[in-house]
């Protein structure tokens with residue numbers, strides 16, 4: 442029996458995980474400790490009831506009353522606010538899913554690693570902001586970070602525990618997102634609704650827009666560096682519109698191992714949930730003959746400047762990742778609110794990186810949570826319109 446907690450249970454990744462757990466209810470395989478959410482109180486309470494969680498936590502203090510009412514008579518504890526999220530992360534558990542969106546996922550994920558749990562990490566932003574902090578926390582407690590992001594789960598599986606020294610390069614695939622085939626001159630007028638439609642994956646709105654701008658892939662390149670200890674020049678991106686191959690690991694002996702599967706996050710989540718074993722998952726089998734062919738193309742960095750920015754961020758090191766992510770989150774907020782054009786997001790992130798680098802370089806200590814959060818705040822302020 443595995444004790445599990447899900448941070449960001451009400452989101453797209455969280456709900457996929459809840460779906461997998463629900464299918465096992467009654468088998469005694471899992472005991473649910475904590476489920477957390479944000480504003481979707483009805484969904485959080487229903488999940489907590491269905492999974493008989495010990496505690497349900499909303500990130501928002503002002504929603505505690507609503508959550509308590511929704512859980513009345515269920516026996517599930519209710520709590521609210523950032524401190525309650527940390528307290529939930531510190532509860533004894535064997536496996537914790539980090540699926541809050543954005544840098545807000547960093548502190549609970551860190552608290553969970555410091556408790557020595559297995560952290561199944563969908564929240565790529567925390568590695569981009571504070572990779573060394575998380576890696577140190579994991580090493581100090583003999584805790585494990587398991588990738589849940591589909592490309593990184595694919596790399597992990599393709600590596601199969603082999604020595605990273607035998608790896609020549611790692612290629613992660615990019616669908617190209619909503620605007621892959623749009624004429625460049627149309628992009629400035631792209632609407633939020635248009636950017637919020639993904640060709641292959643069903644995901645939350647923020648990551649879907651990040652796929653269209655390729656900021657998602659930019660974050661993932663940095664995530665790959667932090668997770669696998671790769672040099673920046675070893676990490677490649679290729680546009681693969683079908684999203685069937687998720688990543689490829691190329692070895693020094695000329696062999697390349699590709700990981701393939703239907704674009705369904707329940708594979709990567711379920712792989713982490715069953716690790717180090719494998720279990721049957723509700724994921725469609727591949728039918729390659731029906732697919733007919735798989736296609737690939739080089740990413741065009743005029744269309745997707747975020748990829749160049751990711752390389753510059755890795756080169757700069759230190760707090761550049763935290764600034765990059767925070768500026769991107771702010772620009773995304775402004776795009777979603779209608780204050781910024783789609784094509785202004787990357788220039789805004791670039792100018793924020795330049796401004797903060799000019800002030801003090803990026804050389805602060807990335808091993809300290811408060812310092813990371815200070816840089817995050819400064820970057821949001823600088824990036825805001």
Ligand SMILES: NC(=O)C1=CN([C@@H]2O[C@H](COP(=O)(O)OP(=O)(O)OC[C@H]3O[C@@H](n4cnc5c(N)ncnc54)[C@H](OP(=O)(O)O)[C@@H]3O)[C@@H](O)[C@H]2O)C=CC1
Pocket residue numbers: 448449450451452453454455477478479480481482500539540541542543545563564565566589590591642643644645646647648706
């Ligand atoms: N969706 C996908 O398939 C994939 C997602 N990822 C990564 O996984 C993470 C989650 O993505 P996704 O599921 O799409 O996101 P969603 O927007 O669907 O869900 C986000 C979750 O985080 C909660 N939340 C939002 N803001 C806060 C906050 N400030 N504090 C605490 N909780 C908060 C939401 O609560 P509520 O909705 O109740 O307000 C919800 O539970 C992201 O880091 C993303 O990059 C990685 C690979 C694939």
Ligand SMILES: CC(=O)[C@@H](O)[C@H](O)COP(=O)(O)O
Pocket residue numbers: 590591592614615616617618642648651652653657658706
């Ligand atoms: C499912 C997943 O892992 C997403 O991060 C996905 O990769 C997004 O698709 P893009 O390749 O369009 O960014």
Ligand SMILES: [Mn+2]
Pocket residue numbers: 590591592661
């Ligand atoms: Mn991904």
